[in-house]
Amino acid sequence: MTFSILLLVIAVLFVIAYVSGARRARSLVTPGVTLNSLPGHYGSLVALWTCLPPLLLMLCWGVLETPVIDRLLAAQLPAEVQAEGGNRISLALSKVRNLAGGANVQADPELAPVVLHLKDLQSRNSMLSTTLVLALALAGFGFGLRRLAPALRARNEVESIVKVLLFCSSGVAVLTTVGILSSVLYEAWMFFGRVPVFDFLFGTTWSPQVALRADQSGSSGSFGAVPLFAGTLMISMIAMFIAVPIGLMSAIYLSEYATPRVRSYAKPALEVLAGIPTVVYGFFAALTVAPILKSLGADIGLEVSSESALAAGLVMGVMIIPFVSSLSDDVINAVPQALRDGSYGLGATQSETIRQVVIPAALPGIVGAVMLAVSRAIGETMIVAMAAGLAANLTANPLDSVTTVTVQIVTLLVGDQEFDSSKTLAAFALGLVLFLVTLILNYVALKVVQKYREQYD
Amino acid sequence: MSIIENHQTDGEPFCDSPKLKARGVGVFYGDKQAIFDVSLDIGANEVIALIGPSGCGKSTFLRCLNRMNDTIDICRITGEILLDDEDIYAPKIDVVPLRARVGMVFQKPNPFPKTIFDNVAYGPRIHGLVNHRHELEEIVEQSLRRAGLWSEVKDRLDAPGTGLSGGQQQRLCIARTIAVDPEVILMDEPCSALDPIATARIEELIDELRDNYTIAIVTHSMQQAARVSQRTAYFHLGQLIEVNPTDLVFTKPQHALTEAYITGRFG
Numbered sequence: 001m002t003f004s005i006l007l008l009v010i011a012v013l014f015v016i017a018y019v020s021g022a023r024r025a026r027s028l029v030t031p032g033v034t035l036n037s038l039p040g041h042y043g044s045l046v047a048l049w050t051c052l053p054p055l056l057l058m059l060c061w062g063v064l065e066t067p068v069i070d071r072l073l074a075a076q077l078p079a080e081v082q083a084e085g086g087n088r089i090s091l092a093l094s095k096v097r098n099l100a101g102g103a104n105v106q107a108d109p110e111l112a113p114v115v116l117h118l119k120d121l122q123s124r125n126s127m128l129s130t131t132l133v134l135a136l137a138l139a140g141f142g143f144g145l146r147r148l149a150p151a152l153r154a155r156n157e158v159e160s161i162v163k164v165l166l167f168c169s170s171g172v173a174v175l176t177t178v179g180i181l182s183s184v185l186y187e188a189w190m191f192f193g194r195v196p197v198f199d200f201l202f203g204t205t206w207s208p209q210v211a212l213r214a215d216q217s218g219s220s221g222s223f224g225a226v227p228l229f230a231g232t233l234m235i236s237m238i239a240m241f242i243a244v245p246i247g248l249m250s251a252i253y254l255s256e257y258a259t260p261r262v263r264s265y266a267k268p269a270l271e272v273l274a275g276i277p278t279v280v281y282g283f284f285a286a287l288t289v290a291p292i293l294k295s296l297g298a299d300i301g302l303e304v305s306s307e308s309a310l311a312a313g314l315v316m317g318v319m320i321i322p323f324v325s326s327l328s329d330d331v332i333n334a335v336p337q338a339l340r341d342g343s344y345g346l347g348a349t350q351s352e353t354i355r356q357v358v359i360p361a362a363l364p365g366i367v368g369a370v371m372l373a374v375s376r377a378i379g380e381t382m383i384v385a386m387a388a389g390l391a392a393n394l395t396a397n398p399l400d401s402v403t404t405v406t407v408q409i410v411t412l413l414v415g416d417q418e419f420d421s422s423k424t425l426a427a428f429a430l431g432l433v434l435f436l437v438t439l440i441l442n443y444v445a446l447k448v449v450q451k452y453r454e455q456y457d
Numbered sequence: 458m459s460i461i462e463n464h465q466t467d468g469e470p471f472c473d474s475p476k477l478k479a480r481g482v483g484v485f486y487g488d489k490q491a492i493f494d495v496s497l498d499i500g501a502n503e504v505i506a507l508i509g510p511s512g513c514g515k516s517t518f519l520r521c522l523n524r525m526n527d528t529i530d531i532c533r534i535t536g537e538i539l540l541d542d543e544d545i546y547a548p549k550i551d552v553v554p555l556r557a558r559v560g561m562v563f564q565k566p567n568p569f570p571k572t573i574f575d576n577v578a579y580g581p582r583i584h585g586l587v588n589h590r591h592e593l594e595e596i597v598e599q600s601l602r603r604a605g606l607w608s609e610v611k612d613r614l615d616a617p618g619t620g621l622s623g624g625q626q627q628r629l630c631i632a633r634t635i636a637v638d639p640e641v642i643l644m645d646e647p648c649s650a651l652d653p654i655a656t657a658r659i660e661e662l663i664d665e666l667r668d669n670y671t672i673a674i675v676t677h678s679m680q681q682a683a684r685v686s687q688r689t690a691y692f693h694l695g696q697l698i699e700v701n702p703t704d705l706v707f708t709k710p711q712h713a714l715t716e717a718y719i720t721g722r723f724g
């Protein structure tokens with residue numbers, strides 16, 4: 001039986017268990033005897049008893065299966081392979097697997113008995129697991145049914161099981177984050193073993209080409225990340241310069257002035273901007289905005305490089321507008337009507353009310369929105385890669401081409417790379433910096449927003 | 458209890474020296490009529506209490522008196538309201554100076570998220586009433602004194618107004634209203650969110666303010682109406698049923714509905 005059929009069977013058992021549990025519970029009711037919980041709770045309890053143990057077993061089985069089989073097979077490999085150990089064994093094992101799976105690999109007479117053994121193991125393994133899983137399901141079903149009694153606190157039991165399930169789900173998310181973070185930390189630490197932290201954070205030359213072979217000349221690699229930080233900062237600032245005023249003003253218009261009809265068209269239209277893939281913005285920036293800027297610059301006698309920070313920043317700003325406007329719109333709407341009434345009641349006009357009461361009241365929330373937008377801008381890659389170039393210039397001129405942290409991470413990792421070269425590891429160090437900066441920004445933004453919430457609750 | 462056809466208000470809806478005059482006022486929210494043909498005088502330097510069961514239109518009527526209903530899109534008003542014999546709904550009237558003349562205090566204290574000083578200074582600033590900082594400081598102090606809050610906040614004018622207690626916040630809102638020197642103050646259940654001590658303080662204040670201002674107060678508490686007002690108007694389902702001197706309303710109500718309400722048969 002394949003895995004998916006097994007799952008299907010368990011799902012069917014789940015329904016059967018639920019129905020019969022609930023029915024059984026109802027039959028327990030006699031005059032003078034009342035159930036502790038609703039019949040549905042008894043049904044759920046039996047269903048959980050039926051399904052959870054086999055599912056857990058399948059999970060463990062899936063995790064342990066491969067290592068156990070490998071261990072068994074390794075013992076069967078020819079003696080000289082075993083003697084070489086490590087990589088050679090795993091190479092031989094994968095060949096065995098391929099052969100057993102019928103893949104188009106040249107047969108190897110030495111491995112033939114091992115292949116046979118594997119096929120045998122696999123069929124026994126699947127028989128065994130299916131039988132055990134089904135047996136466990138039926139046992140759980142029987143056990144659950146037998147436990148049913150009017151006094152059984154089924155509601156509480158079901159609820160605590162559900163709580164554990166919910167906890168496990170959130171645990172998966174947290175563990176994933178921790179896993180990613182620790183891998184980034186580890187690789188970054190390896191990098192800092194080769195390149196001093198100080199040189200990385202404060203060096204002004206970025207040229208990550210390193211010699212692949214010892215006899216290669218030149219290019220020892222230089223990992224001063226300041227040009228990347230500066231480029232990131234400049235592009236993000238240009239973007240915020242566009243996105244904050246426009247986003248804020250459109251939020252004010254939408255929440256305070258627009259009629260419901262206008263709002264019902266304008267708000268979705270604005271949110272469409274958020275749905276455009278960034279790569280589309282990227283080629284818009286590179287193929288439309290950059291040439292326009294270049295020819296405009298030529299008209300007034302300015303030299304604009306064909307890949308410029310300005311083009312990337314402008315387009316990124318447009319991309320972020322809906323982000324700023326929809327978050328600000330929410331916080332402005334959350335300002336209590338009573339405050340507006342108070343201001344109107346004193347004879348203030350609408351614009352006075354907005355400027356002097358609504359905006360100050362919403363300010364913490366707006367600041368939070370802007371900070372989230374900044375962290376979005378810092379993390380944006382595609383537009384910059386396409387429109388701002390790859391050259392790590394350290395410049396304050398927005399008409400020059402610059403590069404950012406995210407773009408460099410991409411360029412460091414595309415193509416064939418050694419996993420432990422300084423060049424590859426540098427990407428992790430950059431990633432760590434990026435992660436820390438956005439983490440701090442998001443944390444501060446959340447705190448600010450939270451404080452704002454407390455003010456009106 | 459349904460709407461009474463062509464009900465004529467019992468008692469004395471008119472008075473000798475009216476500050477505000479409502480004549481045949483009707484209010485609609487969309488298609489739904491909330492106020493029916495109300496005619497009422499509010500005399501100069503008197504406190505008039507508007508009472509009646511929830512949803513009978515007290516707030517709606519009060520909000521007509523300084524055109525606060527303009528902020529509600531679906532709200533439409535018929536009839537006329539005269540402030541010193543001038544129609545406040547006439548096209549040439551600007552609501553900004555109108556609302557400076559007819560101020561409003563709301564049910565829930567709603568200080569702005571600004572300092573105590575800036576809360577009170579808000580009105581004078583937007584109306585350009587002052588040219589110098591010391592004039593502004595004088596107005597703020599005067600208003601806070603009249604609202605009976607000065608001694609409690611004089612040392613922390615820079616603290617946020619939202620940090621005061623509920624009763625203090627409501628007095629701050631009254632001070633804020635007084636600061637633009639209105640002629641009429643409308644109060645919509647100003648004590649309903651306050652404890653008895655803060656309530657007593659505000660009632661005292663209303664009594665003091667009567668010397669300088671005309672006050673219309675909506676209240677759910679009949680004791681409060683009896684304590685602070687000279688005349689009482691009883692509303693029922695959008696109609697003005699009875700208007701009489703307060704002691705008369707509470708001792709000898711003229712209309713059966715008024716009697717039912719004040720004896721607590723519905724409310």
Ligand SMILES: Nc1ncnc2c1ncn2[C@@H]1O[C@H](COP(=O)(O)OP(=O)(O)O)[C@@H](O)[C@H]1O
Nearest residue numbers: 486491509510511512513514515516517518529
């Ligand atoms: N903004 C509004 N939109 C629609 N109907 C309203 C609105 N405000 C009040 N009403 C209706 O008008 C009637 C009178 O309400 P209101 O003046 O608030 O009564 P009161 O203050 O006496 O409790 C109620 O039926 C209420 O549902």
Ligand SMILES: [Mg+2]
Nearest residue numbers: 515516517645
């Ligand atoms: Mg009301």
